[in-house]
Amino acid sequence: MASIRIEEKSQENFVFSSRAKTTTLVLMGVGLICLIASYFVDGGEGHHMRFWTNLLHNSVFFLGIAALAGFALAAFTTAYAGWFVQFKRVWESFASFLLPGLFLMGILIVGLFLHSHHIYHWNDEAAVAGDEILTHKSSFLNKFWYAGGTILFVGIWYFLLGKMRNISIAEDLDDQDTEFSYYRSYKKYAAIFLPIFGFTSAALMWQWIMSIDSHWYSTMFAWYATASLFVAMTALTIMLLIYLKSRGYFLGVNAEHFHDLGKYLFAISIFWTYLWFSQYMLIWYANVGEETIYFRERQDNYAVLFWANLAINFLLPFFILMRNDTKRKMGTLFFASAFVFLGHWLDYFQMIKPGARLTLIELEEHTTTHDGEGEHATMEHTDEAHAADTEDDVNAEELVSEDDEVPAEEKYADATDVEEIDNLRTEGQNVNSAGLPVPTDPNNPRLQVGAQTVSDSNDVPLTTEFRGGPPEGEGIDGPREFAAIMERNETDVFEPNHYIQEQYVDDSELEMVGHLEAAGGHSEEDHTLGFKSGYTLPGLLEIGTFLGFLGGFLFFTLGQLTKARLEPRHDPYLEESLHHHT
């Protein structure tokens, strides 16, 4: 390592070659064309959802990478780490991208105030007024919080990280300083940045991304999204360093440093998976309708995206980077980094697009059905209109008219929310196989519905009696016989669980039906959404836009890199970094 440095001196200052400039500018041009094209491609919808979501997706992604580079600097400095010092200028330049990132978010904020985009359901006053959940959340999910939070918080990050960069450059130019005074104040700003970033980044992640599915919430989300950015940032750092090294810069950065960066890529990928899984499992376990809908939507309609996300961001780095030598070889490390970088871009795609698409569908249904109904301003009723085409609902509609003879208030004396029962009827739950209305228990209509359906379906035993294990009676003794019987009468004797499952889902649907519909959930039949380029999977326009933003990010950061010596020669930890050994 040291010997290489003597033989072949690393270049002191970065020169932004005209070739690199041209490449990044061409990429930016491609991106701009794609972004503009996406504005007009779905112009027929009148909402330009594809354009706005692409803008949001890439702005948040690259702004987040900038912020996480600053986080890495601050965290490592606070932890007295020295190994990264040689290439800390790269992270400083990354962090400077916060300013262009803030500008990009500014476009979205302006769009929010002018109502030019409908990414956020909570920005629709009519929808919020008729929606209890959104009304409840409106103290946080409103455009003033969004705008103020974004500008203030990103502004604070930029101020603190900008201070750190200025101190670091000043330290470089001052040959007289023997007290490490620059380093001390650098450390102070790093320590101030960390707690502020910890809280504000979470709030912004909720605002920027999680609120697209405005009814949904997850306490894990901010961490999950931030971990995703950390991996993407590490991957981009690795790729850029390998490139810069091949151009004769950062020759002191050797396999040892890449080994450590590779470890970060590996470890944070697993941390990301941990958060992904924790979020998924808690929601799966609790099975609360308004939470589950988020994953159900993605698993049913975005299966490729959903599972590819896990495969690329967990399985691939896990198995490739598990070995020692793959982290030390530039080829495998670059390969893994490239995939993981794209993978986390896909992860953000997967966070943003499905929710935005539901909002888009609601908007379209809203505008098409609005003329006929007139008085309904909320989104809930658009689903009824949508479902009316299917056969089952003919039955249900008849039933509705039949029921209309008895006032609903009288029939469900105990029920407070008449609208909820309306929806229930539309689902056709309280009809038995003969198509007759089921006598309902006024004290608990839901239970009554469930029990009645059980007695309908060919002598299925009452599921509540089954407590697990081989069932008693009928001369069954032992698991072997149980298994044999299980195979014989699979459907009607020993798969009560299947039945319970359905019943359970029905129950929760009954309970949450109002919320589900409001959250964009549809009944079983019309739930499937077809393939739509730019939503189901990234289309060419998305990839072009991504390349454009990547080009812009690199153009800016490489430009920043030229402004200071690459090696922070007065950093107290430089020697440690040069002789770093894992």
Add this chain to the structure above:
Amino acid sequence: MATIRIEPTIGDPATGTDKEEYARATNRDIFFGLYDDEVKLLDAVRAANEDHLAIDDVYTPFPVHGLDPLLGLEESRLHVAGFVFGSIGCLFGFGFMTWVFTRDWPIIFGGKPYWSVPAFIPITFELTVLFASVGMVTVFYIINGLGPGAEPRRLHDRITDDKFCIAFDVTESSDSEIDRLRQYFNRTGVETVHRKLVAA
């Protein structure tokens, strides 16, 4: 000047053959020097490599960075054992739960299906870690002849405390070769030099 002393022979045979002869036939004659600093040790190992002296082994009280490449040691393959045991644990945990909850004793938890994959993941993870760690420790013990009841084999007690040792196998060396090693030890700043017969 380093003190040089020859330690008495160990490895007493129970068979009644000639003591000296038996020891020569079954034991290895180890000539080793103790250093008091790992920097001196690393320099000495480098010097030995330059002089083409075949080091038998180096013993240190703690892992010394940069020693492995100097000794030409290949990377440990212990992690392969870790991967294999981890995979076994992973498959075992997942397979066992699958068998229990779908075949042997199906129980409904909270209306979830019998084969509730997300609920199995944490336990599968734990068993992966458990199998990998216990398996690696076991393999490590077997390879190195350690473990409960194993006779500790150490050249010198101070190696477990604060001394760094370079050992040469002089079982088949001539006196002149041993003299050459002695000069080498003195040149590289050794503290003490010892000679000991150890079980092969």
